[in-house]
Amino acid sequence: MDKLLRKKSNIILFLAPAFILFTAVLIVPIGTAFYYSLCDYKISETPKFVFLKNYITMFTSDADMKTAFKNSIFFMIFSCVTQLIFGLVLAALLTNIKRGRDFFKNVYYLPCVLSSAALGLLWYFIFHPKYGINKIMENLGLLNKASEGKQWLADTSGFIILPIVVISFVALWQYVGQSMMLYMAQISGISKDIYEAAAIDGCSKTQSFFRITLPLIKPMVATAMSLNAIGSLKFFDLIFSMLPESMRGVGGKAHVLATVIYDQGLRYSKYGYACSVGMVLLAMCLLVTFLINKFVKTESYDM
Amino acid sequence: MKMKKFLSLAVTSVLTVSMLAGCTSGGSDGGNNGGASGGVQELTFMVWDDLDASEDLISKGYKDSIERFNKDYEGKYHVKVVSTNLEEYYTKLNAEVAAGNTPDVFIVSPGPNLNDYVLPGTAAKLDDYLNADGWKGTFTSDAVFAGGTYGAEAAGGAGIYAIPLNIAAACVFYNTEMFADAGASVPKTYSELLTACQKLKDKGYTPITISAGTAWCLSMVAGYLCDRNGLNLQDVKDHKTDWNDAKVINAGKQIQELSQYFQDTAVSDDNDVATAAFYDGEAAILIQGSWAIGQINGSGPEGFADKVGVFAFPAVDGSSADPNRVIAKSDSLAMSATSKCPEGAIALIKYFVDDTAQKYTAEVGGKIPVTKVQYDESVAPPELSYVMDVFKNASATFGFYNESLADTEAGATFDSCFVEIFKGTDPAEALKPIQEYYENNVWK
Numbered sequence: 004m005d006k007l008l009r010k011k012s013n014i015i016l017f018l019a020p021a022f023i024l025f026t027a028v029l030i031v032p033i034g035t036a037f038y039y040s041l042c043d044y045k046i047s048e049t050p051k052f053v054f055l056k057n058y059i060t061m062f063t064s065d066a067d068m069k070t071a072f073k074n075s076i077f078f079m080i081f082s083c084v085t086q087l088i089f090g091l092v093l094a095a096l097l098t099n100i101k102r103g104r105d106f107f108k109n110v111y112y113l114p115c116v117l118s119s120a121a122l123g124l125l126w127y128f129i130f131h132p133k134y135g136i137n138k139i140m141e142n143l144g145l146l147n148k149a150s151e152g153k154q155w156l157a158d159t160s161g162f163i164i165l166p167i168v169v170i171s172f173v174a175l176w177q178y179v180g181q182s183m184m185l186y187m188a189q190i191s192g193i194s195k196d197i198y199e200a201a202a203i204d205g206c207s208k209t210q211s212f213f214r215i216t217l218p219l220i221k222p223m224v225a226t227a228m229s230l231n232a233i234g235s236l237k238f239f240d241l242i243f244s245m246l247p248e249s250m251r252g253v254g255g256k257a258h259v260l261a262t263v264i265y266d267q268g269l270r271y272s273k274y275g276y277a278c279s280v281g282m283v284l285l286a287m288c289l290l291v292t293f294l295i296n297k298f299v300k301t302e303s304y305d306m
Numbered sequence: 307m308k309m310k311k312f313l314s315l316a317v318t319s320v321l322t323v324s325m326l327a328g329c330t331s332g333g334s335d336g337g338n339n340g341g342a343s344g345g346v347q348e349l350t351f352m353v354w355d356d357l358d359a360s361e362d363l364i365s366k367g368y369k370d371s372i373e374r375f376n377k378d379y380e381g382k383y384h385v386k387v388v389s390t391n392l393e394e395y396y397t398k399l400n401a402e403v404a405a406g407n408t409p410d411v412f413i414v415s416p417g418p419n420l421n422d423y424v425l426p427g428t429a430a431k432l433d434d435y436l437n438a439d440g441w442k443g444t445f446t447s448d449a450v451f452a453g454g455t456y457g458a459e460a461a462g463g464a465g466i467y468a469i470p471l472n473i474a475a476a477c478v479f480y481n482t483e484m485f486a487d488a489g490a491s492v493p494k495t496y497s498e499l500l501t502a503c504q505k506l507k508d509k510g511y512t513p514i515t516i517s518a519g520t521a522w523c524l525s526m527v528a529g530y531l532c533d534r535n536g537l538n539l540q541d542v543k544d545h546k547t548d549w550n551d552a553k554v555i556n557a558g559k560q561i562q563e564l565s566q567y568f569q570d571t572a573v574s575d576d577n578d579v580a581t582a583a584f585y586d587g588e589a590a591i592l593i594q595g596s597w598a599i600g601q602i603n604g605s606g607p608e609g610f611a612d613k614v615g616v617f618a619f620p621a622v623d624g625s626s627a628d629p630n631r632v633i634a635k636s637d638s639l640a641m642s643a644t645s646k647c648p649e650g651a652i653a654l655i656k657y658f659v660d661d662t663a664q665k666y667t668a669e670v671g672g673k674i675p676v677t678k679v680q681y682d683e684s685v686a687p688p689e690l691s692y693v694m695d696v697f698k699n700a701s702a703t704f705g706f707y708n709e710s711l712a713d714t715e716a717g718a719t720f721d722s723c724f725v726e727i728f729k730g731t732d733p734a735e736a737l738k739p740i741q742e743y744y745e746n747n748v749w750k
Contacts, residue, residue, distance in 0.1 A: 274404070
């Protein structure tokens with residue numbers, strides 16, 4: 004094998020398929036999108052180069068983009084913090100229970116593998132003002148009529164509107180299993196000897212968690228946080244399937260970056276503008292990943 | 307070891323062959339532009355409803371037209387239906403167009419939506435087909451083509467680009483039993499409408515069901531109120547007036563005043579849910595296009611049609627605007643300019659406007675036909691005759707506001723402004739986005 008890999012031509016040959024595929028499906032589209040982001044490009048029309056016009060419009064006069072930035076950043080922070088806390092707690096609990104670990108692991112992970120469109124519909128009914136939560140409150144005598152209760156998916160008061168908070172919790176429910184699995188994989192790699200040594204030295208379970216587990220899973224915290232941040236910046240499906248059209252269309256208060264791309268690109272055929280929003284989204288994803296990896300220290304320890 | 311080698315080779319071969327097969331499968335169903343398989347030419351038809359699942363009687367009529375076409379042209383043409391829900395229809399159609407898969411025939415509303423396909427040359431000019439065999443003469447008048455007629459601005463040159471299928475008028479549907487029970491009478495003016503709503507509310511009924519979740523429903527009422535207050539859209543287009551004109555502000559205030567009579571969940575409800583509240587007997591008034599007749603009679607309880615009355619949108623007290631103008635709209639069919647089988651596509655369109663289809667449109671669907679077909683008024687839904695009365699008394703028609711503005715985004719911005727007004731934002735403040743949109747994109 005060593006002999007085989009000593010020849011440069013062999014290395015190139017082995018790398019070529021992946022490199023060509025990677026270039027074709029990622030580098031070329033990103034390059035094309037960047038070029039189109041500098042153009043006025045409508046359906047069936049030839050792109051017209053306008054340099055930074057789309058970016059200037061986006062940052063100066065597009066109200067939907069302001070809403071989208073606010074909601075996407077809230078969504079990212081909420082997702083990173085809550086998934087870190089709940090993912091870690093669940094992972095710590097499940098690695099410490101003796102019976103039913105696999106069962107609960109599957110239960111928590113199940114929403115991750117279900118269709119977001121189906122889950123969106125399920126939660127839409129749960130939060131619909133006539134059914135679900137409001138109906139339960141009516142049955143408990145807390146409301147005279149279910150329809151008079153909170154408009155969970157259409158209330159637009161406040162800086163961060165209720166539907167975005169509701170969807171953030173649904174997304175937490177859906178994806179916390181993924182964070183839990185990542186942390187569990189890392190925790191299960193920690194040698195039991197370390198915990199035993201700590202226990203002999205009088206370390207309690209809580210102290211073990213904070214002094215041994217947490218420091219040793221830091222590399223995975225950075226990875227999971229990056230995945231959460233990128234996933235929440237790109238978030239689209241639950242917003243689309245749970246909210247009424249007037250909340251996520253032009254002037255809607257529940258816009259996120261992905262819904263702006265969808266609206267501008269597919270609904271109004273402004274592909275150039277949609278590409279510029281896409282480039283900003285890409286830049287935000289890269290920036291957030293860079294910051295997380297810079298500030299969450301990821302020294303590796305021999306476990 | 308030999309076995310392992312053999313298995314690896316077999317798996318690799320299967321994967322390679324299936325990958326290559328995937329690359330070349332465009333012949334039968336990979337493309338949308340009239341693929342041919344086994345001598346049968348496939349035509350794609352795109353529509354804004356699921357024709358197999360829909361209870362809407364007009365959609366059922368479309369399905370029937372396609373089935374008749376497929377039967378009559380068996381072995382020659384076959385229609386593949388591409389369907390989606392109304393809210394996402396144009397999004398999906400735009401994606402198909404952008405991908406080079408424009409359907410051979412697609413349904414479209416005249417106005418900015420049709421502009422998006424006519425101006426760049428996506429839709430085909432249909433004059434030659436209309437003038438052949440006296441087809442154009444079967445329509446009630448040339449006026450029915452007004453929405454689909456373009457000048458030199460169209461990439462394909464001046465001409466007709468869409469064939470209307472039916473005409474619908476936006477009216478006020480009301481539950482006669484609830485009105486009688488509440489002692490309310492049919493209102494002719496806005497103040498009488500408020501009085502009727504108050505009586506209905508006092509009697510414990512929900513006076514009006516409307517959808518603000520699907521913004522165009524609310525915007526239809528806003529359009530009527532703007533018109534009744536005397537706003538002239540041409541003046542707005544020519545920038546002789548602004549969107550913060552007192553007439554628009556007044557329409558906004560009236561929407562806020564009316565909203566006290568809407569169902570509690572209007573802000574969340576979509577169009578279907580709001581319409582269902584009417585035919586389920588939960589609300590007394592539905593302000594909707596007459597296409598709702600097909601939905602009401604298709605999904606509502608038996609005999610409900612007999613309880614339904616229709617009246618024209620009331621005049622605004624003190625306004626000098628013509629109170630007899632009616633919002634009208636037609637569903638139209640356009641043909642792809644790149645269709646590989648234009649003869650088949652035209653043959654298909656003709657099945658939607660032949661006597662069978664047009665009789666069905668009036669007698670079952672409850673919409674106004676566009677051809678000179680004779681239909682039996684005694685079997686047509688009772689609501690149709692009321693709509694026809696409204697239509698006959700109309701002095702003029704005008705389009706949905708969101709489909710009559712500069713472009714589709716302007717229409718959506720208008721819709722969202724009135725949703726904000728409905729939610730309680732001061733009309734002058736809420737109308738800023740549409741004013742800014744026109745300043746940045748239209749009046750430049």
